[in-house]
Amino acid sequence: MYQERIRNKKLLDKIMSAEQAAAMIKDGMNIGTSGFTPSGYPKAVPLALAKRVQETGEKLKINLLTGASVGDELDGALARAGVVHKRLPYQTSNEMRKALNDPNGVQYQDQHLSHTPQQVRYGYFGDIDFAIVEACAITEDGHIVPTTSLGNSPTFVKVAKKVIVELNTSQPLELEGMHDVYIPHDPPNREPIPITKAGQRIGTPYIECNPEKIAAIVVTDIPDNVRPLAPLDDESRAMAKNLIGFLKKEVEAGRLPQNLLPLQSGVGSVANAVLAGLLESDFTDLEFYSEVIQDSALDLIDAGKFKVCSGTSLTPSAEGLKRFYANIENYKKTIILRPQEISNNPEVARRLGVISMNTAIEVDIYGHVNSTHIMGTRMMNGIGGSGDFTRNAYLSIFTTASTAKNGEISSIVPMCSHIDHTEHDVNVIVTEIGVADLRNKSPRERALEIINNCAHPDFRPMLLDYYERALKTLGKQAHTPHLLKEALSWHQRFIETGSMKIK
Amino acid sequence: MYQERIRNKKLLDKIMSAEQAAAMIKDGMNIGTSGFTPSGYPKAVPLALAKRVQETGEKLKINLLTGASVGDELDGALARAGVVHKRLPYQTSNEMRKALNDPNGVQYQDQHLSHTPQQVRYGYFGDIDFAIVEACAITEDGHIVPTTSLGNSPTFVKVAKKVIVELNTSQPLELEGMHDVYIPHDPPNREPIPITKAGQRIGTPYIECNPEKIAAIVVTDIPDNVRPLAPLDDESRAMAKNLIGFLKKEVEAGRLPQNLLPLQSGVGSVANAVLAGLLESDFTDLEFYSEVIQDSALDLIDAGKFKVCSGTSLTPSAEGLKRFYANIENYKKTIILRPQEISNNPEVARRLGVISMNTAIEVDIYGHVNSTHIMGTRMMNGIGGSGDFTRNAYLSIFTTASTAKNGEISSIVPMCSHIDHTEHDVNVIVTEIGVADLRNKSPRERALEIINNCAHPDFRPMLLDYYERALKTLGKQAHTPHLLKEALSWHQRFIETGSMKIK
Numbered sequence A, B: 001m002y003q004e005r006i007r008n009k010k011l012l013d014k015i016m017s018a019e020q021a022a023a024m025i026k027d028g029m030n031i032g033t034s035g036f037t038p039s040g041y042p043k044a045v046p047l048a049l050a051k052r053v054q055e056t057g058e059k060l061k062i063n064l065l066t067g068a069s070v071g072d073e074l075d076g077a078l079a080r081a082g083v084v085h086k087r088l089p090y091q092t093s094n095e096m097r098k099a100l101n102d103p104n105g106v107q108y109q110d111q112h113l114s115h116t117p118q119q120v121r122y123g124y125f126g127d128i129d130f131a132i133v134e135a136c137a138i139t140e141d142g143h144i145v146p147t148t149s150l151g152n153s154p155t156f157v158k159v160a161k162k163v164i165v166e167l168n169t170s171q172p173l174e175l176e177g178m179h180d181v182y183i184p185h186d187p188p189n190r191e192p193i194p195i196t197k198a199g200q201r202i203g204t205p206y207i208e209c210n211p212e213k214i215a216a217i218v219v220t221d222i223p224d225n226v227r228p229l230a231p232l233d234d235e236s237r238a239m240a241k242n243l244i245g246f247l248k249k250e251v252e253a254g255r256l257p258q259n260l261l262p263l264q265s266g267v268g269s270v271a272n273a274v275l276a277g278l279l280e281s282d283f284t285d286l287e288f289y290s291e292v293i294q295d296s297a298l299d300l301i302d303a304g305k306f307k308v309c310s311g312t313s314l315t316p317s318a319e320g321l322k323r324f325y326a327n328i329e330n331y332k333k334t335i336i337l338r339p340q341e342i343s344n345n346p347e348v349a350r351r352l353g354v355i356s357m358n359t360a361i362e363v364d365i366y367g368h369v370n371s372t373h374i375m376g377t378r379m380m381n382g383i384g385g386s387g388d389f390t391r392n393a394y395l396s397i398f399t400t401a402s403t404a405k406n407g408e409i410s411s412i413v414p415m416c417s418h419i420d421h422t423e424h425d426v427n428v429i430v431t432e433i434g435v436a437d438l439r440n441k442s443p444r445e446r447a448l449e450i451i452n453n454c455a456h457p458d459f460r461p462m463l464l465d466y467y468e469r470a471l472k473t474l475g476k477q478a479h480t481p482h483l484l485k486e487a488l489s490w491h492q493r494f495i496e497t498g499s500m501k502i503k
């Protein structure tokens, strides 16, 4: 029964219903919750809060801070109930996306995931009224044993006035020991983060919590609402093949060790295809220092190719979650779940020399990357951890299909309609067409490398034409040749005609 | 005489003329030189090389890597002689600027200053054929005692096939001991950088060098060709007043200690005005963890307000240099010169929690910053260290006059014509008009804060009109409202009419 999961017996009297706990949440409060991708986020209390507000028509707006994206029981339910005023630092929910792109809807802040926790502690968002954190157990001293993600839970528990624990019995007790919780001191007393190897543990297996702070314990068995595996399509496989081929050449050139350097890769089909490609490659003794641990990472662990798998959340498919639950003791030897402030920490990413592999929405001919906005105005998800890793990587790689919307959009454009990663941070672009190595190249040299190696043939002549006319028009005034009248015209043409092509 | 400056007597036989040393430099070579701002850069050898090529008409193109900007005897002379093919990572020379904006001229790479040294060691630019480094002395073991900057000299000496030392007798021997040379190991063997206080020393007072590597010692007395002090005008003073007022409020709100946190600020009139403002303020026990140490920093040291002054180069005016030379023993108690890989290191900047203060060319209504390109195409100087500090700061501040070109240009624009710092990195904008605090605000909230607090009254109505029409046009599709047809129209109008104003 769940009682054994609460080892501090005094806390048994905090057990209450989700409705009772939700009643503590008032208008205007800052709420920090566990959750990173739809793993380890609270379910029962947000559902109860949304239900209450929808039924009573009560006027209630909260500011919701999370680790990153969460499940529908939190982002979806609260967005549908219209109770979210501010939302940060990242999300991938259809309802929340609709709400935050609505000027009268949610005010959303897209943040580097390693910035949010320290800025919470610096007081940049005001006090955190409640931390709502999923746990699989509570220790004798009242500390919280997390579940399938860590995200920003440790900082929220540390600074929140009160804590609501969702004790989730669908999360197996064997998860205990997989976590490594470490919160840096803040300036001027911060110390070096003592990680020099991807697999190093530096913290505690639980989130420290003063039992008096626990205002409620809500027992639930609602499982992580995980997402189906992104399909492995030919384009993703071609990108993976190009990317792995590039890494092999770097090894042959002596610029990378035989077993590479710690790898970081995001969610999505390309990330899965790359890890699947590594499974078939002859690379061994690989290390993973990333954010999200997907099914493909479990495959590499099972095959003995991943020596270490460090992240801040498990992001499995339904089958992946079953497979993980059935084998936790084994996976615990390889998998470490860290707070996102540590999994995404610039100090550690630069020290370990990670190879970053993330997906772009669009890339421009000079190597700037847009990870977040469609047509420069509509937010898709957010920058996530792509900036934390890209800026500090030994080698930073972005992948994108050369076209979108079945060929009507070129992902290689004259000028990005929104920029998340600048020319200073982007080393390599990979599409299904080929690889552009931007290192040791000026903007004018990059333009030809990107257009000729990565752009889709349908759009290559238009890109070359833009570049050459810009060069000619600007004469001796152009480190970065652009025709400002035309730079965003491709996007405007798509908005007006449904295609970037000139019919 | 200069001989006592060469304590390894075997090296005396390496002394040769600048012409003889320059003769070693061949077509296609990668040359890494000392120098950061016009301080501590080689003079005699580059002048000899330029002279030879201009006289013989010899076909010679080299790739020039430095710490950052250098003096005219290097960037200016080589650009005038047309001998530079690739140039990185930063420059401020009129001739070099002309050459790199010319499509048939120099191929320039604008890099984060903390990225260049490690990427040199990673082999991303090929081998370094010669390091040319200014020294004030050479130790018994053949190690190099640097002069008024450190920049990338340690890495260039470490990786170069051969080293040419310019022993500069205009640089006083008392400089010895001011430097703290530390080169991190590279992945996978890198350790934490053991700096937890701005004033901590972790390295050696000299650049380690195997004497056999020294191919030539050229003796010269050409002084650092320093630049006059940027004038303190009313706009800079108003910006400084607004900025310091903002810092005071952060202290009162308890978000900053009484003596702030280590400060970083760039070159230029605003930086000088801010430090001058701090001199008059009641802030004490201040620490400086920056790149360039200007006259205004010397004033704060003299006044006992700067406890520590860490950077990678002295950047004094002519009077400032005289004053420094006359008082080195005293200044050595406070000033530390580090390699730029350490002065600009993300790990250290984030750990110390620096307050970054840099100047923007333009800022858009959503808080993106352009530090480098005029009208999106013409390179001014480069990003320098502004990215290293801004991304990792406890608090990141950008200053800019609200207008340029005597009021015809608004520095607050609908969309930046080039982006160096994204919304995720920029916390505060300061103009002579006021302060925009972008923390805890969505893009739509930032737009009103920036337009109303920072834009010049001449342009405020136009900016509000753009924002409101974008909001209306895009309806429920706009986390970041833009009208792509108009976003860069202000720049186009200036190009066509000489003004951003609608006449």
Ligand SMILES: CC(C)(COP(=O)(O)OP(=O)(O)OC[C@H]1O[C@@H](n2cnc3c(N)ncnc32)[C@H](O)[C@@H]1OP(=O)(O)O)[C@@H](O)C(=O)NCCC(=O)NCCS
Residues within 6 Å of the ligand: A265, A266, A267, A268, A269, A270, A291, A292, A358, A359, A360, A361, A362, A371, A372, A374, A375, A380, A381, A382, A383, A384, A385, A386, A403, A404, A405, A409, A410, A411
């Ligand atoms: C960029 C990102 C949205 C791509 O997601 P993905 O699932 O791999 O790629 P998809 O091809 O499915 O594209 C996602 C959506 O963007 C659209 N899209 C992709 N490229 C586009 C382009 N060039 N122009 C317009 N729309 C585009 C797709 O049509 C799709 O829209 P839909 O969902 O409405 O059909 C995603 O990787 C992301 O959010 N990245 C930022 C966060 C990050 O990198 N985190 C670090 C590690 S987790």
Ligand SMILES: CC(C)(COP(=O)(O)OP(=O)(O)OC[C@H]1O[C@@H](n2cnc3c(N)ncnc32)[C@H](O)[C@@H]1OP(=O)(O)O)[C@@H](O)C(=O)NCCC(=O)NCCS
Residues within 6 Å of the ligand: B265, B266, B267, B268, B269, B270, B291, B292, B358, B359, B360, B361, B362, B371, B372, B374, B375, B380, B381, B382, B383, B384, B385, B386, B403, B404, B405, B409, B410, B411
């Ligand atoms: C941004 C930067 C160029 C401003 O320099 P500054 O001397 O403080 O400012 P100025 O007002 O003198 O502007 C410099 C030039 O840019 C032009 N300029 C400034 N704002 C402009 C704008 N909004 N649009 C067009 N031109 C503009 C000025 O007219 C001037 O041009 P000129 O030299 O041809 O007359 C300079 O700070 C820089 O290079 N920064 C990037 C590097 C950095 O931040 N390093 C970190 C610390 S050193």
